[in-house]
Each structure stands twice: as C-alpha cells, then as structure tokens.
Amino acid sequence: MKARALQNKAAIVGIGCTEFSRNSGRSEYQLALEAAVAACADAGISPHEIDCITLSSYQSETVDEAELINGLGIKNLSFLGSVGHGGGAPCAVVGHAALAVATGMANYALCLRALNSRSEFRYGQFDKERNKGEVEAPIPWFYAFLHPYGSFTPAHWAAFWARRHMHEFGTKPEHFGAIAVAARKHAARNPNARFYKQPITMDDYLGCRMVADPIRLFDCCLETDGACAVIVTSAERAKDLRHPPSYIRAMAQGTGGSGLFPITAFNRERLTGMEETIRMADFLFEMADLRREDIDVAELYDHFGPLVLLSIEDLGFCKRGEGGAFVEGGRIELGGELPINTHGGLVAEAYIHGFNHIVEGVRQTRGTSTAQVEGAQHVLVTSADGVPTSGLILSRS
Amino acid sequence: MTSPTDVTFPSEHKVQRPRPKLERDSRGYWEALRKHQLVIQRCLECKAFRHHPRPMCPECHSLQFEWAPVSGRGTVYSYSVITQSLHPYWTDKIPYNVVLVELEEGIRIVSSLVDCPNESIHIGMPVSVVFEDVSEEISLPMFKPLRPE
Numbered sequence: 001m002k003a004r005a006l007q008n009k010a011a012i013v014g015i016g017c018t019e020f021s022r023n024s025g026r027s028e029y030q031l032a033l034e035a036a037v038a039a040c041a042d043a044g045i046s047p048h049e050i051d052c053i054t055l056s057s058y059q060s061e062t063v064d065e066a067e068l069i070n071g072l073g074i075k076n077l078s079f080l081g082s083v084g085h086g087g088g089a090p091c092a093v094v095g096h097a098a099l100a101v102a103t104g105m106a107n108y109a110l111c112l113r114a115l116n117s118r119s120e121f122r123y124g125q126f127d128k129e130r131n132k133g134e135v136e137a138p139i140p141w142f143y144a145f146l147h148p149y150g151s152f153t154p155a156h157w158a159a160f161w162a163r164r165h166m167h168e169f170g171t172k173p174e175h176f177g178a179i180a181v182a183a184r185k186h187a188a189r190n191p192n193a194r195f196y197k198q199p200i201t202m203d204d205y206l207g208c209r210m211v212a213d214p215i216r217l218f219d220c221c222l223e224t225d226g227a228c229a230v231i232v233t234s235a236e237r238a239k240d241l242r243h244p245p246s247y248i249r250a251m252a253q254g255t256g257g258s259g260l261f262p263i264t265a266f267n268r269e270r271l272t273g274m275e276e277t278i279r280m281a282d283f284l285f286e287m288a289d290l291r292r293e294d295i296d297v298a299e300l301y302d303h304f305g306p307l308v309l310l311s312i313e314d315l316g317f318c319k320r321g322e323g324g325a326f327v328e329g330g331r332i333e334l335g336g337e338l339p340i341n342t343h344g345g346l347v348a349e350a351y352i353h354g355f356n357h358i359v360e361g362v363r364q365t366r367g368t369s370t371a372q373v374e375g376a377q378h379v380l381v382t383s384a385d386g387v388p389t390s391g392l393i394l395s396r397s
Numbered sequence: 398m399t400s401p402t403d404v405t406f407p408s409e410h411k412v413q414r415p416r417p418k419l420e421r422d423s424r425g426y427w428e429a430l431r432k433h434q435l436v437i438q439r440c441l442e443c444k445a446f447r448h449h450p451r452p453m454c455p456e457c458h459s460l461q462f463e464w465a466p467v468s469g470r471g472t473v474y475s476y477s478v479i480t481q482s483l484h485p486y487w488t489d490k491i492p493y494n495v496v497l498v499e500l501e502e503g504i505r506i507v508s509s510l511v512d513c514p515n516e517s518i519h520i521g522m523p524v525s526v527v528f529e530d531v532s533e534e535i536s537l538p539m540f541k542p543l544r545p546e
Contacts, residue, residue: 125483136413142449144417148537149509150479150487151495159477160497167475167520213478213492263449266497266505271475 011245014043014231020350032114052106056089087384095251114227187344254280469526
C-alpha cells in the first residue's frame with residue numbers, strides 16, 4: 001500500500017488560537033504571529049526552531065512566509081509551500097507538513113490561517129476586491145456567468161445543492177436544522193466560540209430568516225476575525241514534547257472527476273453529493289486502514305450546515321439520500337453515535353477557514369475538548385469541498 | 398448598520414446590473430447573445446458540449462470548437478430565492494430568484510426567471526429563453542415559464 005507510508009509517522013504537537021471576534025482590532029499579520037507563538041508555547045518549542053511553513057493560498061490571504069520569517073525571527077526554512085483553494089486546503093496544509101517532517105525534510109512545521117473575515121474582507125458580501133473596488137466594473141472569469149443574476153456568494157451556490165437534495169430524497173428543513181442545533185449545542189459549552197452559551201431550538205432554526213432559500217441564517221458560517229496555528233513534527237520527536245501527540249493517521253486530497261467551481265460543477269452528473277469528497281474519503285480510509293465505524297468524532301467543514309448532510313453521505317457514514325435520517329435523534333450531538341463539530345464548527349464557533357476544525361480534532365485526541373467524546377481514539381477532520389478538498393484522520397495513539 | 402465593506406451610492410445614481418467582461422475564451426458566447434442567440438460551446442471533434450467556456454475539450458483535448466446554437470428550451474434543475482441584497486442593483490428587487498436551467502442539450506446554466514412569481518418556481522418547470530439587453534455590448538439570457546403560471 002503506497003499510501004500507508006505516512007501512517008502515524010508525524011503528529012500535531014502544538015495548537016494555538018487567538019480569540020474569535022467580529023473585530024480583532026489588529027492586523028491579520030499580528031493575529032498570525034500571536035497564534036504561531038501560542039502554538040509553539042503549547043508544543044514547548046521556540047519559534048526559532050521552526051524550519052518548515054506550509055500555508056493555504058486563496059485570494060484573501062495576506063500573511064505569507066516572508067512575513068512569518070520576519071515576524072518570528074525564523075532562522076532558516078528547509079521546506080516551504082502552499083496549498084491552494086482556501087477552505088479546501090487546511091487538512092492538506094497539515095498533511096504536506098507531515099510529509100516534510102516524516103521524510104526528514106524538516107523538524108518542526110508551522111501551519112496557520114489568520115483572517116479578519118468580519119472586519120475587513122468579507123467573502124459573504126459582494127466581492128469588490130475582485131472588481132477593483134468598483135461595483136459596476138465588468139465581471140471576469142466564471143463569475144461572469146453568475147454575478148449578472150445576483151448570484152454572488154457561496155450561500156447562493158450551496159442553495160442549489162441543498163434544494164436538489166430536498167427534491168431527490170425528501171430531505172426536510174428539520175434535517176438541516178438538526179445540524180445547526182447540534183453545532184449551537186456544542187458551541188454553547190465552548191468559551192472561545194462566538195455562540196458560547198447561546199444554544200438554539202429547532203423552532204429557533206425554522207423561524208430564523210432565509211438568506212438564499214433553502215439556506216437560512218443559522219446555516220451560514222460566521223465571518224470571523226481570528227487565527228489558528230498548529231505545530232507538526234515527526235512521531236519520534238513528538239514523544240518528548242509536552243502534550244500527548246495527535247498522530248496523523250492519514251491525510252488525503254481529492255478533486256473528483258468532472259470539474260470544479262460553480263458553473264462547471266453545476267454540470268456534474270448529480271448535485272446531491274461532492275465527487276471530490278467521495279474520492280478523498282476512499283483514499284483517506286484506505287491509508288488509515290480504518291473503517292467508518294472506527295471514527296469516534298468528526299469535525300466536518302461546515303461553511304453551510306446543509307452541505308454537512310451531503311458530506312456525511314459522501315464520506316460513507318450512510319447511503320446516498322439517507323443523510324436526513326442520519327442526523328435525526330441527536331446522533332450527531334455529544335453523546336450520540338457520531339458527534340459532529342464538537343467545537344461548534346464554522347457556523348457556531350468561528351470561521352477560521354477550517355483550521356479551527358483541526359485544532360478541535362487535536363483537542364479530542366488529547367481529551368481536552370469542551371465537548372469531549374469519552375475515550376476518543378480516531379477523529380476525522382475535513383476541509384471544504386466544491387474546491388480541491390482534503391481530510392485528516394487524527395489518532396490518540 | 399454599515400461596515401467598511403458596505404457599498405453605498407448617491408441616491409440619484411442608478412446602479413447597473415453587473416455585466417460580464419468580454420474575455421478571450423468566452424467572447425463568442427456573449428457575441429452570439431448580443432444577436433439574441435443562445436449558444437453553447439461544443440467540441441468539433443467529439444461533439445461534447447461544455448460550459449463555462451474553456452479553450453480545450455476536457456474529453457478529447459481538441460482545440461477546435463463551435464458556438465453551437467441551442468433550442469433555448471429546458472427545465473428548472475434547481476433554484477434559490479435570495480432575500481438579502483449584496484449589490485445596490487438588487488436593493489429594491491429582493492426577494493429575487495436565481496435558477497439553474499437544464500437545457501434540452503443537457504448543459505445547465507445559471508439564470509433568472511422572468512414573468513414568474515417566485516412562489517411558482519419548482520424543479521422540473523419547463524422554461525424557454527428570452528433576452529435582456531443590459532448594454533450596447535451585452536444581452537443576458539433569461540428564462541420564462543413555457544406555460545403561463
């Protein structure tokens with residue numbers, strides 16, 4: 001098995017986050033440095049020991065390796081690189097770092113994401129950046145086939161998938177609601193969550209306003225200011241550090257077979273699942289040599305709650321079309337069969353582009369989550385789909 | 398409530414609908430539309446349709462293509478009704494619909510339904526193309542119900 005070469009050869013040994021807010025009051029650069037130093041302190045290493053940086057890159061990133069080298073006083077990077085496509089990248093960013101440390105290319109890797117996605121660039125708004133500040137400038141690229149109709153944001157595009165799932169499988173708003181209720185229940189226990197101590201009922205969910213029918217307000221991720229960082233090292237080095245290592249059991253990427261991004265992806269054979277996640281998951285579980293039922297808790301990318309329902313099917317936890325029944329009856333809440341997004345996820349903790357899912361995955365393997373799954377051994381973490389996606393399985397031992 | 402990213406305009410300025418940029422790989426699509434003809438890019442070798450426009454056929458890798466006229470008829474494959482305006486053109490138009498139309502030729506394109514109340518939109522609804530002139534250079538394909546709703 002070619003893919004098993006990475007199994008348990010690297011581990012996440014440090015995690016660090018800033019507070020999550022609507023207005024950080026400081027630059028993305030400063031947020032990045034704060035999270036990086038916190039992750040190093042958690043691991044018990046000096047930032048000067050970092051010799052590898054992997055990042056995600058998309059249109060909205062402002063902090064690059066050069067800034068981190070300057071800010072942290074890093075002596076020398078023997079490995080650096082970026083994974084594209086924002087929300088799809090985080091698990092792969094950590095995975096690329098794992099490949100670097102497992103093969104001896106580097107000793108300590110820093111991976112992070114910092115963004116002022118509420119107080120500065122808001123992806124959920126009309127994208128003036130793309131238009132060079134002019135709302136009437138002609139629209140380039142595939143956006144030319146969307147913006148003229150007022151189809152601007154991922155919420156508008158997610159609606160097509162959610163609607164189609166409802167149409168083909170009888171999925172109900174209450175099923176999407178179960179995902180939002182679970183996320184808010186978990187966030188209510190998490191002091192760092194934007195929705196700490198603010199659980200909702202199903203009636204609250206059904207009563208909240210529509211954004212892009214059938215996507216409701218409580219389905220949407222929370223544009224947030226904040227940063228998350230992790231430190232990755234080899235399994236050998238990890239043994240001597242402060243915390244129990246969170247072993248990288250497997251990492252996989254996937255793109256699916258018939259086109260990415262809106263417009264092209266809308267021409268896939270079906271809109272009720274994401275090919276890239278199906279391919280990624282098959283590779284990930286093969287690499288991990290685990291079955292779906294071995295997963296104790298899942299931190300699934302949830303830019304929009306209804307797409308988590310698709311992910312549950314795409315990842316193989318139930319059959320196509322049965323996601324609605326799967327999320328009922330508290331199965332995805334703490335104490336259920338497969339707790340999902342125990343930190344609150346992007347919809348209730350914060351939108352740190354999915355890096356916060358990785359941090360929560362580490363907490364679960366350490367036993368330190370605010371919604372801890374008793375004895376969690378294997379944690380599945382995913383990044384966004386609809387773009388090149390990625391996933392991790394983190395293990396306690 | 399305003400934030401630094403909110404888009405504001407003097408009230409006398411009437412903001413236009415966003416227009417596509419005429420780019421090298423998609424110019425033929427928009428040029429046909431200006432003549433009120435809906436076309437879809439089609440490979441001349443293997444005859445596969447593709448959308449959005451790209452220089453090469455992803456099936457057979459031919460660079461030879463045509464802008465093939467299509468019937469303009471199709472059905473609603475999915476849709477959304479958007480209740481929040483993110484652009485000044487839609488400020489007085491919410492709620493507005495965005496639909497994914499599956500053309501008879503099998504290609505799906507994003508558009509909007511006109512002459513149709515949002516409440517009447519449903520998946521499978523037969524529709525046909527109409528053209529809205531938005532500038533000297535640009536006409537957009539819109540769709541209306543094939544049967545009056």
